[in-house]
Amino acid sequence: MSAGGPGGGGLSRRQFLGRGLAVVAAAAASGCRVEELIGRSFRELSRDDVARVLARAARRQSARFGRPVTVDGAGPLPGVDFGYGLDLSRCIGCRRCVTACVKENNPSRRRPQIQWIKVLELDKARGVDLAHADAYYEADAVPRPGHFYMPVQCQQCRKPPCVKVCPVGATWKEPDGIVVVDYDWCIGCRCCMSACPYGARHFNWAEPDLPADELNPSTHYLGNRPRPKGVVEKCTFCIQRVRHGRYPACVEACPVGARKFGNLLDPESEIRQVMERKRVFVLKEDLGTQPQFYYFYAT
Ligand code: SF4
Numbered sequence: 001m002s003a004g005g006p007g008g009g010g011l012s013r014r015q016f017l018g019r020g021l022a023v024v025a026a027a028a029a030s031g032c033r034v035e036e037l038i039g040r041s042f043r044e045l046s047r048d049d050v051a052r053v054l055a056r057a058a059r060r061q062s063a064r065f066g067r068p069v070t071v072d073g074a075g076p077l078p079g080v081d082f083g084y085g086l087d088l089s090r091c092i093g094c095r096r097c098v099t100a101c102v103k104e105n106n107p108s109r110r111r112p113q114i115q116w117i118k119v120l121e122l123d124k125a126r127g128v129d130l131a132h133a134d135a136y137y138e139a140d141a142v143p144r145p146g147h148f149y150m151p152v153q154c155q156q157c158r159k160p161p162c163v164k165v166c167p168v169g170a171t172w173k174e175p176d177g178i179v180v181v182d183y184d185w186c187i188g189c190r191c192c193m194s195a196c197p198y199g200a201r202h203f204n205w206a207e208p209d210l211p212a213d214e215l216n217p218s219t220h221y222l223g224n225r226p227r228p229k230g231v232v233e234k235c236t237f238c239i240q241r242v243r244h245g246r247y248p249a250c251v252e253a254c255p256v257g258a259r260k261f262g263n264l265l266d267p268e269s270e271i272r273q274v275m276e277r278k279r280v281f282v283l284k285e286d287l288g289t290q291p292q293f294y295y296f297y298a299t
Pocket residue numbers: 153154155156157160161162163179195196197198199200201234289
């Protein structure tokens with residue numbers, strides 16, 4: 001995080017904001033535009049600026065990990081609105097989606113250990129009763145008789161409360177439905193974490209622990225780019241993959257085909273077939289967040 005916007009150098013953005021008034025006064029005195037001093041969030045950059053920012057981010061990450069890292073900035077495609085389906089009748093709770101997600105998305109491995117997908121074990125007799133869900137069950141013994149499994153991750157809400165509360169506009173919803181975070185713009189206030197009703201956001205309390213030999217070097221600026229200490233992160237439907245026509249890593253890893261993904265605007269897509277043929281439900285519907293993540297029972 002730097003005062004110069006994405007990839008800029010020097011003062012951290014938080015320190016910078018803390019000194020806000022003094023800086024504004026100094027800017028006025030020097031004839032410099034405040035905007036130039038504080039930089040801009042990724043979504044406000046011109047195409048030329050984006051190219052510069054991506055190249056700089058790639059250089060920095062390559063130097064940080066001692067191996068080549070690419071930082072992509074692929075934007076949303078017209079006519080695409082992503083949706084995700086999860087078949088609760090198939091999920092066996094093996095957590096392979098969690099492992100694949102970690103491998104793909106470069107979260108901190110230990111202290112803090114960050115995982116964007118949480119799989120809950122629930123009692124069949126109680127149904128979807130989140131108050132009695134167990135997120136720490138033994139994965140070796142699945143599926144346990146009398147239980148079913150419910151993976152939870154960012155629901156990419158159409159009305160995301162996390163976006164509404166961010167005081168600096170560091171998180172927003174893209175036109176293809178993905179809610180993203182600009183890690184260089186996040187000030188680490190964690191308001192979005194408090195606002196998210198799904199526990200889908202995670203905070204880097206310490207310098208992320210990501211060994212160079214575990215790094216996925218193909219990254220997206222708003223997705224799996226390695227994060228600094230003090231910022232919030234979350235699932236992006238694997239933005240670095242899906243904007244290039246690939247499936248999210250969790251979809252590919254699921255051994256029982258419980259995960260479905262695609263373009264909600266395409267009548268031929270798998271997710272549209274699910275929406276049209278199955279009874280789907282969303283988590284905490286009463287909150288009005290309108291998730292783009294749908295649960296269903298195929299059988
Ligand atoms: S699930 Fe949480 S983090 Fe994801 S869009 Fe909804 S409110 Fe935001």
